[in-house]
Amino acid sequence: MTKTAAIIGGGVIGGGWAARFLLNGWDVRVFDPDPEAARKIDAVLANARHALPMLYDVALPAEGHLTFHTTLSETVMGADWIQESVPERLDLKHKVFQALQEHCDAGAIIGSSTSGFKPSELQDGAARPEQIVVTHPFNPVYLLPLIELVTTEKNPPALITRAKDILTSLGHFPLHVRREIDAHIADRFLEAVWREALWLVKDGIATTEEIDNAIRYGFGLRWGQMGLFETYRIAGGEAGMKHFIDQFGPCLSWPWTKLMDVPELTDELAQMIADQSDAQSGHLSIRELERKRDNNLVAMLRALRQQGNAAGRLINQHQQTIKTTLTDGPPITSARRVIPADWTDYNGHMNEGRFGQLFSDAADAVMTLVGADTAYIAGGLSYFTVENTISFLAEAHAGEHIRVETRVTQGEGKKLRCFHEMKRESDGALLATSDQFMLHVDLKSRKSCDPRADVLARVVALAKKHKEA
Ligand SMILES: NC(=O)C1=CN([C@@H]2O[C@H](COP(=O)(O)OP(=O)(O)OC[C@H]3O[C@@H](n4cnc5c(N)ncnc54)[C@H](O)[C@@H]3O)[C@@H](O)[C@H]2O)C=CC1
Numbered sequence: 001m002t003k004t005a006a007i008i009g010g011g012v013i014g015g016g017w018a019a020r021f022l023l024n025g026w027d028v029r030v031f032d033p034d035p036e037a038a039r040k041i042d043a044v045l046a047n048a049r050h051a052l053p054m055l056y057d058v059a060l061p062a063e064g065h066l067t068f069h070t071t072l073s074e075t076v077m078g079a080d081w082i083q084e085s086v087p088e089r090l091d092l093k094h095k096v097f098q099a100l101q102e103h104c105d106a107g108a109i110i111g112s113s114t115s116g117f118k119p120s121e122l123q124d125g126a127a128r129p130e131q132i133v134v135t136h137p138f139n140p141v142y143l144l145p146l147i148e149l150v151t152t153e154k155n156p157p158a159l160i161t162r163a164k165d166i167l168t169s170l171g172h173f174p175l176h177v178r179r180e181i182d183a184h185i186a187d188r189f190l191e192a193v194w195r196e197a198l199w200l201v202k203d204g205i206a207t208t209e210e211i212d213n214a215i216r217y218g219f220g221l222r223w224g225q226m227g228l229f230e231t232y233r234i235a236g237g238e239a240g241m242k243h244f245i246d247q248f249g250p251c252l253s254w255p256w257t258k259l260m261d262v263p264e265l266t267d268e269l270a271q272m273i274a275d276q277s278d279a280q281s282g283h284l285s286i287r288e289l290e291r292k293r294d295n296n297l298v299a300m301l302r303a304l305r306q307q308g309n310a311a312g313r314l315i316n317q318h319q320q321t322i323k324t325t326l327t328d329g330p331p332i333t334s335a336r337r338v339i340p341a342d343w344t345d346y347n348g349h350m351n352e353g354r355f356g357q358l359f360s361d362a363a364d365a366v367m368t369l370v371g372a373d374t375a376y377i378a379g380g381l382s383y384f385t386v387e388n389t390i391s392f393l394a395e396a397h398a399g400e401h402i403r404v405e406t407r408v409t410q411g412e413g414k415k416l417r418c419f420h421e422m423k424r425e426s427d428g429a430l431l432a433t434s435d436q437f438m439l440h441v442d443l444k445s446r447k448s449c450d451p452r453a454d455v456l457a458r459v460v461a462l463a464k465k466h467k468e469a
């Protein structure tokens with residue numbers, strides 16, 4: 001049964017949560033008194049629909065239904081997950097929890113997006129404190145995996161486990177913060193870095209752009225794949241972490257940083273920062289900046305997927321849980337996906353090599369269907385493509401949803417031949433075809449041989465069925 005999420009507060013963060021749930025097949029109800037809320041969520045959704053599917057090599061589940069509601073009761077009634085993302089004011093959050101707990105199921109999980117409040121502060125005075133946890137996301141919520149799940153001893157272990165499972169099923173990485181603390185874990189770092197940056201601007205040491213350059217050309221790249229401690233472990237050389245601490249630890253008490261001291265945010269300082277930021281990025285609208293950020297994030301995350309590391313490993317694991325059903329056809333829908341931005345080239349369209357990749361993925365699906373799957377290959381038998389004729393019929397672009405339809409045109413002995421048609425989902429346009437001829441091989445001798453009897457029987461039956469249809 002389709003699950004339902006209730007989004008309370010549909011601003012920057014609520015919109016991101018709505019997109020994450022919707023694109024993973026949940027129905028989403030939104031409550032936000034702002035008359036502009038639907039328009040704002042639409043804009044976030046447009047970004048999410050462009051970016052999130054590009055992360056995966058398979059199609060995401062069918063989108064859920066999005067509805068807007070004028071009462072809190074209608075929004076939360078029967079919802080499985082309620083995500084509060086109203087402005088960062090404790091009195092407002094208390095008011096919202098009080099009102100929604102009058103109508104929501106006692107078994108529903110209530111997550112708060114709060115950047116800084118501790119869960120015990122949120123639970124204070126609630127009718128059912130055990131339902132309320134902090135689920136602190138990172139912007140853009142639809143792309144960044146981290147959710148800081150902060151709990152108290154009032155939250156039953158079963159609820160915490162369920163919360164982790166649901167977040168994981170959405171492609172998130174739930175980091176369980178077991179001991180609550182103001183601003184959780186990540187925002188404490190972000191604040192420290194931000195404080196230091198404000199000093200550097202105020203003291204005229206660096207502009208906003210120079211500070212951003214110091215991050216994006218250097219340690220920002222390191223942090224994205226190894227974090228802080230693993231990076232510093234390497235920086236200690238062969239002697240490792242202990243040597244690193246001995247060498248650089250004393251610097252922490254030298255006057256390298258202003259540490260806890262916060263510059264007064266006078267109008268003058270705020271204006272200086274705003275002016276520098278305008279000079280740096282004012283030529284792009286917020287939507288253009290978001291699109292640029294999202295495309296960069298997708299490309300970086302896909303690179304991490306290829307290495308099977310950090311957030312990339314998580315996305316690989318999430319993809320395994322997305323169900324794709326292969327049927328005999330004809331035709332077999334052998335691939336369905338979105339074209340990622342990093343598959344396009346200097347001509348502004350999908351590069352020819354990626355057409356080959358897609359047809360190769362389609363052939364893999366046919367192999368799985370006949371039983372020549374990963375276990376079969378690990379056992380030493382497989383198929384090799386020996387001939388492939390591709391016709392390029394129309395351009396394909398980043399963000400387009402496409403599918404490959406395959407007919408098995410020959411299946412006898414060692415021979416397996418497929419005719420693939422790549423189509424655009426939106427209008428059914430035929431983008432390319434591939435006539436692919438494969439031979440069954442023994443991976444040890446690297447010579448052609450007959451398939452295992454059961455695989456051969458399926459290949460023969462499939463070819464017969466497709467010929468007769
Ligand atoms: N913006 C960010 O980078 C991040 C924000 N957060 C947290 O997310 C929460 C929301 O922040 P943003 O989305 O940035 O704020 P926002 O100002 O963009 O959105 C807040 C939304 O809540 C709505 N709202 C106000 N009162 C409401 C009520 N009684 N019921 C329902 N909706 C109501 C507003 O109309 C607005 O659309 C805050 O707790 C914040 O700390 C967490 C992570 C990152």
Ligand SMILES: C[N+](C)(C)CC(=O)CC(=O)[O-]
Nearest residue numbers: 114115137138139187190
């Ligand atoms: C600025 N902020 C404290 C609201 C930031 C966050 O909470 C997380 C983020 O997305 O950077």
